[in-house]
Amino acid sequence: MKKQSHITLADIAGRLGVSRVTVSKALRGHPDISDGMSKNVRRVASELGYSPNRMARNLSARKSHLLGLVVPKIAHFFFGSVIETVYAKALEHKYETILMVSHENEEQEVQHLQTLVSMRVDGIIISVSARLKDTRIFDWVKKMGIPLLFMDRVPDPPPKGSTAVIVDDYGGSVLAIEQALAVGYTTIGCIGGDRNVNIGRNRVQGYTDTLKRQGIPVREEWIIAGGYGTEAGYNGFMRLHENGQVPRCVFAVTYPVALGVYAAAKARNIRIPQDMDVICFGDSDVGSLLTPALSCVSQPTQRLGEESVRILMEMIDHPESVPGGSRVIPTELILRETCVASKGAAVLSGEALRVRN
Amino acid sequence: MKKQSHITLADIAGRLGVSRVTVSKALRGHPDISDGMSKNVRRVASELGYSPNRMARNLSARKSHLLGLVVPKIAHFFFGSVIETVYAKALEHKYETILMVSHENEEQEVQHLQTLVSMRVDGIIISVSARLKDTRIFDWVKKMGIPLLFMDRVPDPPPKGSTAVIVDDYGGSVLAIEQALAVGYTTIGCIGGDRNVNIGRNRVQGYTDTLKRQGIPVREEWIIAGGYGTEAGYNGFMRLHENGQVPRCVFAVTYPVALGVYAAAKARNIRIPQDMDVICFGDSDVGSLLTPALSCVSQPTQRLGEESVRILMEMIDHPESVPGGSRVIPTELILRETCVASKGAAVLSGEALRVRN
DNA sequence: CTGAAAGCGCTAACAT
């Protein structure tokens, strides 16, 4: 019982009494082939419902036109939106994208990377998981000759000679904290993040530096690490609350963290922004529909995705002239109903006020 | 300048003074090979950093261990969550998933399907775009011998002999409308959907049937089609509002549509639920954080994804014994702060009340 | 237990 055998070049060639090579060339628009022949080939191909076997093509051409994308999560606005952009941009360059989700799990991350190498993707974009510790896998990928680009989340410290496209995490959180200070808050907490990955490190750094610069004491018990998800926010707030001393405002390291804070506050009957205010890093499609509408530092997901693909393509086409280092994409402060001066709050209820950076 | 040449079976074989076949077998744990040999091969392989070339393997084995997944959107809770499940489940079966996003665009959909066939994926799961009109592509895929499974969104009418895993759209919307009626609303609108796809058709049908059954006149001007996204909800509400006669409650055909309704209501200063109430089909992670927390008919995304993969695997392994037809997955009514009896509303503010179906 | 031969479907280099 042989498996369904597909139409091949040979079938088309046979029908036309020419060789497979001619057909192959014709189908790819090679200049060698005459117009008439080309037309005939195409006609027969479509009559037969021919579908080129990409595996064969890739194997032979030693080029897959595949791009690997590894992210820690997918069902979240930031990643969803970045992923969509990467897909679209890659397609413009005639590349298919293979998505892999690590679920913030280093083991899966390694395995995915191995699979991508195994598939001989032409390049890889990765946003590393929060728990990442061992970075040798990245050297291996590189040794395998596959261009690797870190996007948004980079191991800290970054592997030697790595290329990255990141968001201005430090600058963004400075914006956020300065806003909180401008409103008049002097007790400000920070929830989420960790030290393995740049985004946690830099955002928390921006927070502490800004406080220090203003001569405000940094209280370690108000810096609650613990990741980037909604649970981190929920648990983080709960820990803060149990300690008894709740700061007047908290800076959530990601949008999901802020969501968790909202949920926890609701559960504890803490009113936002009257009892405690919130501002966060990262936007979402529903940010403006929450009550109160959440103010944030927005990350330009589109630019992140576009730049990443652009640079990766560069790395694929000119492996030598890799510029290396990091492109940093600026952020933007979006003020809505949290973390705004109280009289302003009423005014802003309708549309968001945008402060360009 | 030859391209980076990877380690191959031959390299390992050479090092050990055996043939490539032996290595190939050893690496795959073929019983032919002795334990000692196996160990040696594995050792050398890992020393050399060998990574099997999956394209070559697939080409030769005429099996890709790839699964195609086509969805209209990704940056939305429902799809994000289904996608994640499909990835995980597929992995359990040793399958990689190739994701394609159609952006609700039929042309892209066709192209993606062609690409997947070209990659010789072993099976395809698709959630069709709302604008789908021509279903011949599905017959072609089938003719190419690739099992195809419709998930959630199926062309209406479904192609002959197709297999699908869907949600109980009709039953779910009956639940929603009955709830609205139970609260005492007699003027109920319906926003979103269209007639090309089952989910729109059936959800709207559930809405009209339930009203009729209760002897409530169905007012066509309160049934606003227009898709499944946030804009559809926003624009839909605006049209309703411009007409002047706003129903006491609206049923949003999807969660994003409800989000759009929230936004539009906010913009028009219509209070939910006091001025107009909302209930929708489809849940989200932030549903309970909206104000008021949104009541909905929830779709079990996990079960949807799991069932889909399970059945597709079945179809791949036993192409003959395709059962065909549709598996229908039941829904669940989740009441929060909208569309609940007014005195109940206060009581429910904290945690969600769940009514099992 | 191991290996030689053949081939998966396609492309690239080199004729003709």
Next chain:
DNA sequence: ATGTTAGCGCTTTCAG
């Protein structure tokens, strides 16, 4: 402009 010859890296008979 078209065809010939050789692989790409792996698996699958089928002999030893």
